[in-house]
Amino acid sequence: MLNEMIFAGFGGQGVLSMGKLLAYAAMKEGKEISWMPSYGPEMRGGTANCMVNVSENPISSPIVTKYDVVVALNLPSLNKFEPSVKENGILIWESSTIKDPPERKDIKIYPIPAVEKANTELKNVKVMNMLILGALVKINNIVKKESLLVALEETLPERHHKLIPLNEKAIELGMSLV
Amino acid sequence: MLNEMIFAGFGGQGVLSMGKLLAYAAMKEGKEISWMPSYGPEMRGGTANCMVNVSENPISSPIVTKYDVVVALNLPSLNKFEPSVKENGILIWESSTIKDPPERKDIKIYPIPAVEKANTELKNVKVMNMLILGALVKINNIVKKESLLVALEETLPERHHKLIPLNEKAIELGMSLV
C-alpha cells in the first residue's frame, strides 16, 4: 500500500532530516521509497519541506499533490498543506508554537506539542522532529521503531552517535503522546 | 541567354574588380547579374577568383561548376579551371607570364599577353585586367564597351577618375588583340 507524505516547516526545524530518516528506515524494511526535497532560494529563511513516498511497489511519482500524511511544524506550512491532505488522511501539527489549529473535519488531526515537550522533558528543542516522527509511526506504524534506530545508526556520522539515546527518547516520548 | 563566367588569378591581379566591373556594366544594360567571390584565408597570397553570371532571366545559382567563360591570369588558376570550361566555351589566359599553355581542343582558347602589353604599351601593369576585359567583351560582346566606361565612372571613387582614360585605353588595347 502506497503512503504519500510531506514534512513541512521552517528551515532549521529538521524537516528534511526527519523525512530522510523515515525513508531510510522504510528502505531497511525492504520497502520502495522516494524522498523529494523542496529546493531553491525560497527555502532560505522561508519554509522547507520534503515529500516521502513509501510503498510495496515501485514509486510512480516522487512528487505528488495530495498526501496521506501531512506533518506541519509551522503556521505557513499548516495553511499551505492542510487542504492537500487526502480524505481520511492524517494531519500532524506542532501545537505548542502554532496558534490557530486546523479546521478540516474529514481528516484525522493530531496536535503534538513537540517543541514544548522537547524543551521541558528533554531539555533540547532540536529533537522535536524526532518526537513528531515517533508520534507518526505510532499513528500509522509505517515503520517499526527499531528500524528508525537502525536508520539513526547507519545515517548519523560516528561522531554524533552519542546523540542516539536522546533521539530514541524523543521518538518514544512522541509515541507516548498519541 | 545565360552566361556563366569565372575570373581567376593571384590576389592583387585585380580579378575581383574586373568581374565586378563587368557585372555592373551588364546591370546597367538591364541584365540580371550575380557576382560571387572566393573568400576566406586560402585567398591570402594564394589565388582569388570570382564567378560572374549574366542573364536575361533571374540567376538560379550564383555558384556554378561549369563555365561558359574562364579567365585565368596565373598557372594555378589555368590548371584548376581549364577542365571546367563548357564544351565550345571560352578560355582566356595571360600568355606573357603563364609558361605552359592550355591543351583542350573542344573549347575556344585565347592567349592574351596582357602583362607584357600593359607594361610595354601602357607603362602600367596594373591595368592588365582591363586589357583582358576588353578582349573578353570583344570576343563574346556580353556588354558594350560604353557600358564598361559608365561602370568605371559610377564605381570608381571620384579621386580615381583621373585613371579612367588609362583604363579606357587598356580596354581598347585588349579589344584590338583579338
Add this chain to the structure above:
Amino acid sequence: MPAKGYVDIIVDACKGCGLCVTNCPTQCLDLKKDDTNSYGYHYSYMADEDKCIACMNCAVMCPDSVITVYKKTG
C-alpha cells in the same frame, strides 16, 4: 528624564539577525528569546527604553529596513 530617542521595529519584518543589537552603542536592543514572529524569528525589540541616543546605528545596519528612528525634538 525621557530618552534622547527611540526606535520602532516592525516585528514581522525583522529576521532576528541581531546586527542592530550588537551595533547599538548603548545596548538598548535585544532579541526576544522567548518569542518568535510569524516567520519564526526571534525579533529585535527595545529592551531598555531609556538608553537610546538616536544614533541610528541600528537602522543603518538593518538589512531589512525595519527600524525607524525617532529623536527628541528641540
Add this chain to the structure above:
Amino acid sequence: MPAKGYVDIIVDACKGCGLCVTNCPTQCLDLKKDDTNSYGYHYSYMADEDKCIACMNCAVMCPDSVITVYKKTG
C-alpha cells in the same frame, strides 16, 4: 678570396617578403624584380655572392624557413 658564407634559398618556397633583404648587414640579397616563382612572388636571391658573412640574420628573419646558411669551414 671566397666569401665567409653563402645561403641557399628555395625559390618556390619564398614569398618575397623582403625581410631577409633588408636585414642583411652586407646587402648581398635582393628580390628578383624581373621574375616570379610559380606562386607569383618576386623571390629572394643572392645578388652579391662575395659579401655574405654568414651572420644568419636573413634566415633568422625568414618567416617561411626557406633559407639555409652555410659557413666556410676552418
Add this chain to the structure above:
Amino acid sequence: MGEIRFMKGNEALAEAAIRAGMQGYFGYPITPQSEVIEYLAAEKPNHNYTLLQAESEVASINMVYGGAAAGSRVMTTTSSPGYSLMQEGVSYIACAELPCVIANIARGGPGLGTIQPGQGDYFQAVKGGGHGDYRLIVLAPNSVQEMVDFTILGFDLADKYRTPVLVLSDGAIGQMMEKVVLPEPKQYNPDKPWATTGKTHDRERNYITSLYIQSEHMEKKNIELQKKFDLIEKNEIRYEEYKTEDAEVIIVAYGVTSRSSKKVVDLAREGGIKMGLLRPITLWPFPKERISELAASDRVKSFFSVEMSAGQMVEDVKLAVNGKKPTYFYGRTGGIIPTPEEIIDFIKTKV
C-alpha cells in the same frame, strides 16, 4: 521605386537595417558575415546609430538584450559558431519578449567547420537551439534583395510580437553581389511602455526578466508565450510557390538552394516531369498547412527536400506530409551548393 545598387548581401543587410531605423548594433566579426559590421562602421558618420564591436558573441547577444529592453531597435549578426554561443542569450530574449533582429549568415559545420555556405543550422534555428520552449520567427532570404526586404520585415515583426526574429541566410547570399532596390529610410520612434527607460512618477517601475521561480508563474509565462507563438503561426506564415499548380513532384527548398531548385523545375519540365517548387520563406512558422494540402491532392506524387545539410528541414516536410506521400531528401554539406543537374539526377532515381 527606390534607389538601385549593386551590393553584397551582407552590405545590403546592413544598409537595410539603417533604413529600418536601427538604433543600435552590437556584433563580433566572423566570416562570412563581417561585412555587416564593416559596412556599418564605414557608414556611421552619416547616421546616428550606436555601433559597438563587442568582445564576443556572448557579449553581443546580451548587449542586444540590454538595448532592446531599453526600448531601442537593435540588431546583431554572426555566423554559425557565433550563433551557437548566443543560445543562452536568445532563450533569455525570447522569454523576456524583447524585440530584436539577429542574422545568422550560416557556414558549414559542425565545429569550426568551413567558412563556405551552409544550411546545417536549420534545426538550431527552428527548434530552438537554446533551452526551454520558445520559437523565433525565422526568415530565409534567397537573394541580396531579400536580405534587404527581410531585414526590414524582421524589425517590424519583432516589434509587432515582441519577439526576436532570426534572419537565417548563408555565406553565398552574404558574399554575393546582386542588384538591389533600396526603400526609403524610415524614421523609427518606438512606443514601448514596457521598456526600462527610467521610472517616471506617473507609472510603476518597469522591469525586464525571464525569471519565474515559482512553477505556477513559470507555467503561466509559458502558456502566454505559446499563445503568442500560435498567433504568429496563424498570421505570419510566408512561402513562395513556383509552378505547383499542376505539379506532380514538389521540391521544398529554402535560401540559396531554392534558386538552383527553381532551375531544376524548369529543366525537369523540359524533360517532361511536372515539377513544382515550394519555398518556405518563414522557416518558423513553417508552411505546413500548404504542404499537407498539396500532399492531400491525388495529383502530387512525391516530395523532395533539397538542403545544404545532412537532412534537417526534411523532418518538417515529413511532419506536414504526415505519411500521405513519399518524402525524399537530397543534400550536400561542407559548403557545396547542389547543382540543378545533380538534383534532377537524384529525383529521376525516385520518380
Add this chain to the structure above:
Amino acid sequence: MGEIRFMKGNEALAEAAIRAGMQGYFGYPITPQSEVIEYLAAEKPNHNYTLLQAESEVASINMVYGGAAAGSRVMTTTSSPGYSLMQEGVSYIACAELPCVIANIARGGPGLGTIQPGQGDYFQAVKGGGHGDYRLIVLAPNSVQEMVDFTILGFDLADKYRTPVLVLSDGAIGQMMEKVVLPEPKQYNPDKPWATTGKTHDRERNYITSLYIQSEHMEKKNIELQKKFDLIEKNEIRYEEYKTEDAEVIIVAYGVTSRSSKKVVDLAREGGIKMGLLRPITLWPFPKERISELAASDRVKSFFSVEMSAGQMVEDVKLAVNGKKPTYFYGRTGGIIPTPEEIIDFIKTKV
C-alpha cells in the same frame, strides 16, 4: 550484487562516474545540479581523478574538449542555461569526435526560468542545439538507479563511438533520494591512439581539429559522421515497454514523466482502457521503428506523448507514427510534473 545506498540522483551520478573510472571532471555550479561537483569535491581525497571548478560553462565544455582530446575519460554536468552556453563547444566535440559524458539536469525554461524540473530541452538535446549536422547519444534516466546505470553506460558508449553522450535528466531525479545498487568500481585504461599525448618518434603527430576549410574535406567529414550516426541508430536504440502487448492506447513518455505515465497505465486498465507505455531510453537514437510497428498494428488506436514541455518529443513520435494513427500531446511546463489523474483525464477526452 553491489553496494546498496540511499542517495540523491545527482550524488548517484557522481558516484557512478567515479566507479566508471572517470579521470577528469570540469564543471560550474548551477541548481539543481550542483550536488554533482559538491559530491566529487568531498570524495576527491579517496580517489585520484582531476576535479576543477571552471570559471563558466563555456570554459567547462572546452576543458572537456581538451581533456578528452588528451585521451582521458572526462565529464561535465550542468543545467539548462548552462547547457545552452555549451552549444558551440558541443558542436566542436561532436565534429572532433571526442568521447565524453555531459549531463543536463534540466530545469524549466526558457531564459533564467525556474529551477524546478523540466523537459523543455528535448529539442536542444536531440536535434543538436549547436550549429551544423551532428547528433549526441542522449540517455534519459527515470530513477536514481538509472542515473548510475546510464552514466556508466554513457562513458562506454562515448568511447565505443568516439562521440559525446548526453545524460538528459531533470531536477526531480537529480534532487530526489532513492535506493540504489552501485556496481564495483572499474579501473579504466584507455587505448586511444588518436589522442594528443605527445608525438612519440614511432608515430606521426596527432592533432584534434574540427576545421575543414575546403568544402570537399568538410563534406567528407560530414559523410563520415553521418555513417557513424547511422551505425549508432542501428545498434544503440533503447526503450522500455510496459503492457504494450495488448494495448490500444500507447503513452510515450521519458524521464520522470514516464513514472507517472506507468501509473496512468495501471489506472487506465482498472478503468477498462487497454493502455501501454513506451518509454524511450535513448532519446537519440529514437525508437522510431518500434513506434511505427505499433502504429501499423490495427490493435493500436492512438498515441499520447506526455512531457514536461510545450510539445517537443511529440514531433519525433509523429515522425515515427507517420500519420498512421492520431497522435496527441499532453504537457505541463514550469516544473510541474503531470499527475496520473490529469493525464488520464486528458486521455479520456480523446479516446
Add this chain to the structure above:
Amino acid sequence: MKEGYEVIYKKPKTLTDNRMHYCPGCIHGIVHKIFMELIEEMDLQERTVGVCPVGCSVFAYDYMNVDMQEAAHGRAGAVATAVKRMLPDRIVFSYQGDGDLAAIGTAETIHACNRGENFLFIFINNGIYGMTGGQMAPTTLNLQKTTTSPYGRETKDSGAAIKMTEIVKDLEGVAYAARVSCNTPANVRKTKRILKRALEIQEQDLGTQFVEVVSNCPSGWRCTPVESMEWIKDKSIPYYPLGVFKEPGK
C-alpha cells in the same frame, strides 16, 4: 509617534514594500537600502536604470523601485553597456555578485571597464556563490571551506582569491575604483559616501565607476550574521584592503 519626537531615519520610498528574500543579516539588504537612499536623496529615481545579475540579488528588481533589467549570469556588464549607450543621459548601474562578475562574467567586466563604459559597477564580493548554496568563488579566501572546497581552498589548485578592483583600477577606461565594506555602521556610512561619489562621476561622464563591497554570506559561511561581520574584519578586509584605488584623472 510619541509626543515630542521626530523621525530621523526611515526606510526610503525608493525601496518597494516587498519583503526581501535575503537570509537574516545579509549585506545585500544593507547595500540595497543605502543605494536606494542615494537614489532618493539625489532625486535620480526617474532617470535610473539598473541591471541585476544572477545570484542572490537576482530579485533586486523586486526591491529597488527603479526600472531594472535581469541579466543572464555574468552578463550584466554587457547589458549595462548597451543600456547606457542607448540611453546616455540615464544613470545606469549593474549590481553583481562575485561569481557573476569575477567568474563567468570576467570578460564582460574587463571589457566594459576597458572601454570606459560610463556606468557604475556595484560589486558585492562575499567570496562565495550564495544563491546556489555556498560553492567556492574565484574570490574565496585561501583555505576557506565551501561546498566545493570542503577541505579548504588550495591556492595551488584553485589559485589565489582574485582582486578585481586591483585589476580594473589599472585600466584607462576606469575613472573611479574603490573597495568598501558594510560590516559596521561606520563602514556602511562610508560605503554610501563612496557610492555617491561614483554617481557624481557618472554624471560627469568620466569613465567607468567600479565599487567593490566586501560582503558576507552567513548561510554560505555557515555562521551567524554577527560572526560574519567579525570574519569580514578579521579575514576578508586584511586580504581585500578597503579604500579608494582610483580617482578620475589619477
Add this chain to the structure above:
Amino acid sequence: MKEGYEVIYKKPKTLTDNRMHYCPGCIHGIVHKIFMELIEEMDLQERTVGVCPVGCSVFAYDYMNVDMQEAAHGRAGAVATAVKRMLPDRIVFSYQGDGDLAAIGTAETIHACNRGENFLFIFINNGIYGMTGGQMAPTTLNLQKTTTSPYGRETKDSGAAIKMTEIVKDLEGVAYAARVSCNTPANVRKTKRILKRALEIQEQDLGTQFVEVVSNCPSGWRCTPVESMEWIKDKSIPYYPLGVFKEPGK
C-alpha cells in the same frame, strides 16, 4: 653544398614540410620557427602538446610537428588547462592571437593565469583580427585604422588598447610574464631566449608562463612586410614596452 662550407642554419625538423598559408612577412611564421627550434634543441618533441586558437594560426598544427589540438575561438586557455591537468608531465602551450586571447577569450585567459595553470601562453599580439580580414582588436592602437575602425580607433568609444601582460603579471598564479617582438634579428633571437626560459620554468612547475609577442599583420595593416616592422618599432613597441615583467618568486 659547396666545397669547404658547412650548414650553420637550417629549418628545424620539428617543422613539417607543409607550406605555411601565412601572408608574406608574417611574424606567425617566425615564431613558429624559433619555437619549434627550441622544441628540437631541448628535445621536447615527444613530450609536447600544443593548443592552437582560431585565428590565422588556426592551422599551426599543419606546421608544428608536435601533437596539437585546435581549440574553439578564445578557449585555448581552458583547453590547455585541461590538457596540462590530465597530462601533468607533458610540456603544454597555447598559441593565441590577440582577438582570441584578449577579446573573446579574456575570461579563460585571466582565470588560467589566476589559477596558475602550469603551461605557456604564446600570445601573438598584432593589434588586429588578421584571419577575418583586419577588424579592430582590443589591442588595436589608438587612432589605428582597421575595417571596423575605418576612421581610426577612438579611445573614447572603444577604450584604450588593452595590455594583457601588464594585467596578468600581477596575478599570483603567473610565474613568468614577458613581452618581446620579432621585428629585427636581434629581437627574434631574444624572443627565442625568453621562450626557452619560459619552458624551463614550466619544467619547474612554478606557475603560468605568459609571453606576449608584439607582432605584425602586413595584410591587415595594409602595408609591406618591411613597413610593418618599421611600424612595430615606431608605433607598437612604444605603447607595448618590451621586457620581462615577472620572474618566478618576484
